[in-house]
Amino acid sequence: MEKTDKKVIKKRLEEIGKEIVEQAKSKKVPYIRVPSRTTNNIVFDPKSLCYVIGDKTITRSAGNIRHVKPLAQMLKVASFCKELVEEELKHETKRGLYYISESWGEKLKFDEQPESDNIIEDIEAIIGEPREDFHIIPNPGGAVYGDLTLKFKNPSGKMMKINCLQTADGQTIGPRMSEAEIAECNAKRVIAIETSGMYNRFMEENAHKKFNAILVNLEGQATRATRRLIKRLNEIKKLPVYIFTDGDPWGLHIAMVIMAGSAKSAHINKMLATPSAKWIGVTASDIKKYKLRSDKLKDVDIKRIKELKKDPRYKSDKRLLEELKIWEEIKKKAEQQALLKYGLRYVVDEYFPAKLKEMEKK
The missing domain is CATH 1.10.10.10 (Winged helix-like DNA-binding domain superfamily/Winged helix DNA-binding domain)
Structure with missing residues (x-):
C-alpha cells in the first residue's frame, strides 16, 4: 500500500x-x-x-x-x-x-x-x-525497533535515512515515519506489543534478533500512524504481523482495531487495517495455563465481552469467541507483565516462541 x-x-x-x-x-x-x-x-x-x-x-x-x-x-x-x-x-x-x-x-x-x-x-x-x-x-505515538531503514524528508526538506536499530529506545512513529519510504528491511515478521514495559523487555532480550522481527510499541491503542506503518510493512514487505497485548477484552480489542479497523474510521479502514495480523495473547486460556496473577473482571469488563461477542469482527472467528467465553467463565484478567513471575527472560525464551509456533501452524 x-x-x-x-x-x-x-x-x-x-x-x-x-x-x-x-x-x-x-x-x-x-x-x-x-x-x-x-x-x-x-x-x-x-x-x-x-x-x-x-x-x-x-x-x-x-x-x-x-x-x-x-x-x-x-x-x-x-x-x-x-x-x-x-x-x-x-x-x-x-x-x-x-x-x-x-x-x-x-x-x-x-x-x-x-x-x-x-x-x-x-x-x-x-x-x-x-x-x-x-x-x-496525528500526534506522534508508539515506536519501532529493528533492522528497518526508512527514507524521508526532514522538516527542512533534506532527504534522510534512519535505521531503527540506531536509536536508544526505538524510532518514534510520527507522520513522516509512517509514510517514509521503506529503503531496506531485513526482518521476517512484525511483533506489535501493547505496553511500553513489555516492549522494553523484548528490546533488552534482543527479541528482534531472536525472532528476526521489527518490534512495534503500541503504547496502548495504536495511533493511526502506527497502524498505517504496520499495514505498509505487511503489504509492501509481506511481513506477517503478530500482536501481543494484555489478557483482557480491551487488549484483545486493541489487536482487533489493528486487524479490522474501527467503526469511527470506517471510511478509511481499508488503508489502515491489516486483516492477516494475528493476536498472540495474552489469551484467557493463557491465564489458566500459565497460572498468571490476575484481577477479577469488573462489570465494565464483562459488559465489554458481551459487546464483542455480538461484533461481526469476532463472530466469524471461532478462536476469539472461545477466548471470550473462557473470560466469562474464569472472570479474570491479567497483564502482560504477569508472565515475569517466571523470570525476565521467560517471555522471550519460552512463552513467545511457543505461541509463535502455535500461530504459524494456523
Missing part, C-alpha cells in the same frame, strides 16, 4: 470546489454530497474483513440556511489543505487547524474543535484518502 500521488490528492481537493463553482455557473443551488458516517451506514465487509462505509450519502446544500456555514467551511478547509499539499513540507494537526480558523473571520471560524474535526473526516470520506495524505497529521 503506497501513498496516493500528491497530484491526485490535490486534484481531488480541487474538485470539491470546482463542483460548487460549476453548479453556481449553471444557476443551480450549490450542494455537496458527503458519504454518511452514521452508524446505520457502517457495514462489515466480509471480503475486506473490516467495517466500511455503505452507499448512503448526506447532502449539504446552500439552499438550507443551516448548511451554508458548514458548506463554506468545508470549501475553506479543502483549499487550506490543497495549499499544504502544494507546499509539500508543511503539515498541521487537527487542533492547529481549529485555531488557524480564527484568521478566517467570524463567518468562517469554528466555534468548537469537533466542528473542524467533523469536516476533516467528511473530506477524507469524499476524496477516499486519509487526512495524512492532505497533510493534516
Whole structure:
C-alpha cells in the first residue's frame, strides 16, 4: 500500500470546489454530497474483513440556511489543505487547524474543535484518502525497533535515512515515519506489543534478533500512524504481523482495531487495517495455563465481552469467541507483565516462541 500521488490528492481537493463553482455557473443551488458516517451506514465487509462505509450519502446544500456555514467551511478547509499539499513540507494537526480558523473571520471560524474535526473526516470520506495524505497529521505515538531503514524528508526538506536499530529506545512513529519510504528491511515478521514495559523487555532480550522481527510499541491503542506503518510493512514487505497485548477484552480489542479497523474510521479502514495480523495473547486460556496473577473482571469488563461477542469482527472467528467465553467463565484478567513471575527472560525464551509456533501452524 503506497501513498496516493500528491497530484491526485490535490486534484481531488480541487474538485470539491470546482463542483460548487460549476453548479453556481449553471444557476443551480450549490450542494455537496458527503458519504454518511452514521452508524446505520457502517457495514462489515466480509471480503475486506473490516467495517466500511455503505452507499448512503448526506447532502449539504446552500439552499438550507443551516448548511451554508458548514458548506463554506468545508470549501475553506479543502483549499487550506490543497495549499499544504502544494507546499509539500508543511503539515498541521487537527487542533492547529481549529485555531488557524480564527484568521478566517467570524463567518468562517469554528466555534468548537469537533466542528473542524467533523469536516476533516467528511473530506477524507469524499476524496477516499486519509487526512495524512492532505497533510493534516496525528500526534506522534508508539515506536519501532529493528533492522528497518526508512527514507524521508526532514522538516527542512533534506532527504534522510534512519535505521531503527540506531536509536536508544526505538524510532518514534510520527507522520513522516509512517509514510517514509521503506529503503531496506531485513526482518521476517512484525511483533506489535501493547505496553511500553513489555516492549522494553523484548528490546533488552534482543527479541528482534531472536525472532528476526521489527518490534512495534503500541503504547496502548495504536495511533493511526502506527497502524498505517504496520499495514505498509505487511503489504509492501509481506511481513506477517503478530500482536501481543494484555489478557483482557480491551487488549484483545486493541489487536482487533489493528486487524479490522474501527467503526469511527470506517471510511478509511481499508488503508489502515491489516486483516492477516494475528493476536498472540495474552489469551484467557493463557491465564489458566500459565497460572498468571490476575484481577477479577469488573462489570465494565464483562459488559465489554458481551459487546464483542455480538461484533461481526469476532463472530466469524471461532478462536476469539472461545477466548471470550473462557473470560466469562474464569472472570479474570491479567497483564502482560504477569508472565515475569517466571523470570525476565521467560517471555522471550519460552512463552513467545511457543505461541509463535502455535500461530504459524494456523
